[in-house]
Amino acid sequence: MSLKTVSLPSNYNYIACFLTLDCNIRCDYCINSHNSERRPLRQTISGDKWVAGLNRIDCLADIPITFQGGEPSLHPDFIRIIKNIRKDLNIDILTNLTFDIDVFIKEIDPRRLSRGASYPNIRVSYHPGYMDLTLLMKKILKMQDAGFSVGVYGILHPRIKNEVLLAQDICLKANIDFRVKEFLGRYDNKLYGTYLYPEAIGNQRRKSCLCRTTELIIGPNADVFRCHHDLYKSFAATGNLLDPEIAISNNFRECVEFGDCNPCDIKIKTNRFQVFGHTSVEIKDIAEEKVRVYPKSSIRG
Ligand code: SF4
Numbered sequence: 001m002s003l004k005t006v007s008l009p010s011n012y013n014y015i016a017c018f019l020t021l022d023c024n025i026r027c028d029y030c031i032n033s034h035n036s037e038r039r040p041l042r043q044t045i046s047g048d049k050w051v052a053g054l055n056r057i058d059c060l061a062d063i064p065i066t067f068q069g070g071e072p073s074l075h076p077d078f079i080r081i082i083k084n085i086r087k088d089l090n091i092d093i094l095t096n097l098t099f100d101i102d103v104f105i106k107e108i109d110p111r112r113l114s115r116g117a118s119y120p121n122i123r124v125s126y127h128p129g130y131m132d133l134t135l136l137m138k139k140i141l142k143m144q145d146a147g148f149s150v151g152v153y154g155i156l157h158p159r160i161k162n163e164v165l166l167a168q169d170i171c172l173k174a175n176i177d178f179r180v181k182e183f184l185g186r187y188d189n190k191l192y193g194t195y196l197y198p199e200a201i202g203n204q205r206r207k208s209c210l211c212r213t214t215e216l217i218i219g220p221n222a223d224v225f226r227c228h229h230d231l232y233k234s235f236a237a238t239g240n241l242l243d244p245e246i247a248i249s250n251n252f253r254e255c256v257e258f259g260d261c262n263p264c265d266i267k268i269k270t271n272r273f274q275v276f277g278h279t280s281v282e283i284k285d286i287a288e289e290k291v292r293v294y295p296k297s298s299i300r301g
């Protein structure tokens with residue numbers, strides 16, 4: 001399958017490739033199910049189609065394709081996709097590291113996943129209560145010995161914060177990079193997270209606005225979404241990476257879901273240069289909705 005090049009707008013900062021939204025762990029604080037029941041998982045596409053779609057992308061070398069999910073290694077062609085992506089496209093992976101690392105080490109050249117960034121290219125999420133830290137550390141050290149750039153991050157959810165900080169201490173002493181992220185969302189009636197538009201989440205009252213993103217968000221069937229809210233809630237895609245005519249837009253789009261945004265989209269974070277103060281989307285012209293517009297045609301089951 002040969003498809004014409006798809007260029008990213010110059011303000012884009014991130015490429016998120018959700019090979020699958022399925023996961024073999026069920027963390028109760030998972031951001032993928034923020035403010036919603038888990039949805040039926042959308043169909044995934046074959047490895048060949050992923051390779052054809054991703055190999056169209058024209059982007060700066062410091063914007064890697066970040067495989068994530070769910071758990072990206074659950075895609076049956078996970079390794080084949082990594083091996084067949086164009087060599088000038090860099091790759092990062094967000095994973096819970098439950099996959100068979102011996103097969104991974106045998107099949108993948110560690111140089112394929114090392115671009116000298118200021119953070120590890122394979123970032124493993126640690127979830128106390130769902131994972132054995134000792135086992136996880138053994139796997140990470142084995143991958144490091146094989147030449148891979150691997151680190152851990154933990155979420156400072158108030159219920160598990162102390163366990164995460166203890167795990168961080170243990171890992172750092174074992175020379176394993178371990179970073180922490182703030183918890184995003186509500187717990188015990190308190191909203192956690194640092195947001196550029198605080199009224200955009202957990203608000204019963206929806207407003208209309210104009211919104212544009214700096215991220216290419218690609219769902220499991222190669223649909224492209226304007227934000228994480230739309231991906232997780234199965235709103236209409238703005239296009240599909242396998243569509244011969246797709247073009248990635250930098251334009252503001254109308255949205256009537258302001259108030260129900262996903263925390264990932266509006267939190268203040270670091271950009272790819274590790275400079276703090278970046279937010280995935282830019283929102284303007286926020287206005288009260290006179291009539292709640294929720295066109296059925298814009299929602300997929
Ligand atoms: S491992 Fe990650 S994707 Fe899977 S349920 Fe936990 S937080 Fe969600």
Ligand code: SF4
Binds near residue numbers: 260
């Ligand atoms: S306003 Fe919120 S829900 Fe609407 S497109 Fe922007 S981030 Fe997504």
